[in-house]
Amino acid sequence: MKLAIVKYNAGNIQSVIYALNRLGIEPILTDDVDELRSADKVLFPGQGEASNAMNYLRNKGLDKVIKDLKQPVFGICIGQQLLCEHSEENNTDCLGIIPAKVKKFPPLDKVPQIGWNTITDLKSPLFKGIDEGSYVYFVHSYYVEANPFQIGTTNYILPYACALQKDNFYAVQFHPEKSSEVGEQILRNFIEL
Amino acid sequence: MLTKRIIPCLDVKDGKTVKGVNFLNLRDAGDPVELGALYSQQGADELVFLDITATLEKRKTLVELVKRVAQNINIPFTIGGGIGSIEDVSACLNAGADKVSVNSSAIKNPALIDQLSREFGNQCIVVAIDTRNVEGKNLVHSHGGTKPTTLDTIEWAKEMQERGAGELLLTSMDKDGTKSGFANDLTAYISTHVSLPIIASGGAGTMEHFTDVFTHGKADAALAASIFHFKEIGIPELKQYLSREGIHMRL
Numbered sequence: 001m002k003l004a005i006v007k008y009n010a011g012n013i014q015s016v017i018y019a020l021n022r023l024g025i026e027p028i029l030t031d032d033v034d035e036l037r038s039a040d041k042v043l044f045p046g047q048g049e050a051s052n053a054m055n056y057l058r059n060k061g062l063d064k065v066i067k068d069l070k071q072p073v074f075g076i077c078i079g080q081q082l083l084c085e086h087s088e089e090n091n092t093d094c095l096g097i098i099p100a101k102v103k104k105f106p107p108l109d110k111v112p113q114i115g116w117n118t119i120t121d122l123k124s125p126l127f128k129g130i131d132e133g134s135y136v137y138f139v140h141s142y143y144v145e146a147n148p149f150q151i152g153t154t155n156y157i158l159p160y161a162c163a164l165q166k167d168n169f170y171a172v173q174f175h176p177e178k179s180s181e182v183g184e185q186i187l188r189n190f191i192e193l
Numbered sequence: 194m195l196t197k198r199i200i201p202c203l204d205v206k207d208g209k210t211v212k213g214v215n216f217l218n219l220r221d222a223g224d225p226v227e228l229g230a231l232y233s234q235q236g237a238d239e240l241v242f243l244d245i246t247a248t249l250e251k252r253k254t255l256v257e258l259v260k261r262v263a264q265n266i267n268i269p270f271t272i273g274g275g276i277g278s279i280e281d282v283s284a285c286l287n288a289g290a291d292k293v294s295v296n297s298s299a300i301k302n303p304a305l306i307d308q309l310s311r312e313f314g315n316q317c318i319v320v321a322i323d324t325r326n327v328e329g330k331n332l333v334h335s336h337g338g339t340k341p342t343t344l345d346t347i348e349w350a351k352e353m354q355e356r357g358a359g360e361l362l363l364t365s366m367d368k369d370g371t372k373s374g375f376a377n378d379l380t381a382y383i384s385t386h387v388s389l390p391i392i393a394s395g396g397a398g399t400m401e402h403f404t405d406v407f408t409h410g411k412a413d414a415a416l417a418a419s420i421f422h423f424k425e426i427g428i429p430e431l432k433q434y435l436s437r438e439g440i441h442m443r444l
Binding site: 011012047048137138139181 | 194195196197198238264267268269286287288289291313314315317360388389413414443
């Protein structure tokens with residue numbers, strides 16, 4: 001199986017690569033259009049700031065490439081946020097693949113949310129074998145508002161969409177690569193889609 | 194609901210864990226990666242690796258350690274120990290670290306924290322603050338808590354937040370090694386006056402101390418070393434106990 005990871009200017013890709021290695025997958029990290037189009041699966045992970053990431057993707061023409069992908073695509077963390085329409089982080093227009101908005105947590109508790117929280121209302125093959133209320137690891141200051149493409153809910157300050165699916169696009173806010181056995185199972189589920 | 198976190202800290206020197214670790218079920222009790230993996234299996238929520246090796250090629254030592262940890266462990270971890278530049282942080286993050294901990298370098302050059310958070314995002318920048326009470330004042334100490342500065346701990350915590358820290362690791366040098374409980378009053382004060390998650394460290398001796406630091410101390414996470422290394426308290430028992438005490442834990 002050929003699994004491509006979108007190479008762009010958002011950090012913390014190495015731990016995703018190691019997590020895939022532990023599952024026996026050797027991913028390729030690439031921004032080459034043909035490589036991305038011909039992959040069986042595409043992973044779109046990363047941590048970083050939305051406007052910088054979008055500028056980079058547009059300059060490289062990757063915005064259009066990602067939108068047109070037909071195979072299963074998996075956005076993680078900022079990857080999830082970039083698949084949405086718009087982010088409040090520096091008022092950024094994102095890829096617009098999933099009609100949902102990204103907002104900043106209101107300052108009613110500590111921001112960023114850092115740590116383990118539960119995922120509930122799970123509805124997607126991405127969560128096959130995952131119990132309702134399982135714990136996964138989050139690090140973020142912006143969240144995706146509740147929306148019709150939500151396949152998982154987390155509550156921090158307010159209930160929000162911790163996971164999304166639209167057609168062949170899947171996305172989670174948390175870090176499966178850092179979420180112990182639960183995270184491994186989610187990555188495995190994506191690989192087996 | 195977001196859980197409170199239990200974080201074992203491993204001091205690493207020349208690639209080995211220091212402090213008398215004695216785990217019979219490990220092939221190499223001194224191997225930080227194997228010990229970290231064991232803690233992870235036991236339910237640790239995160240790990241902190243503090244590399245205290247003094248070498249000229251410090252960055253290389255750090256990166257080697259980060260790589261081995263990241264390849265083998267599937268929970269988040271922070272690396273610290275002599276991190277002083279954008280290049281150090283970049284090397285550690287690229288090797289697979291989730292967060293870096295900065296201490297003395299931030300005291301020497303506070304603007305480093307602005308640079309780091311702009312460059313990498315605040316979520317991966319942990320500022321470690323070693324504090325000691327000197328004649329009634331809580332003062333920040335540098336160089337592993339040995340050198341007093343004139344910085345007031347609370348003001349320093351606020352400044353670090355403004356400059357872009359994502360989390361604070363607060364170690365009470367008054368409590369460290371005493372096993373008499375965490376510095377709950379100071380931790381609570383800082384936790385309510387900054388909006389960042391606070392990792393409390395120094396003083397853990399009993400399971401009740403953890404209850405106290407999460408309730409009175411309002412800490413978001415608690416870090417300890419020797420009680421875990423010497424198996425005085427097991428992580429599964431501790432988390433079960435805290436859960437029964439009404440503290441939200443990942444079990």
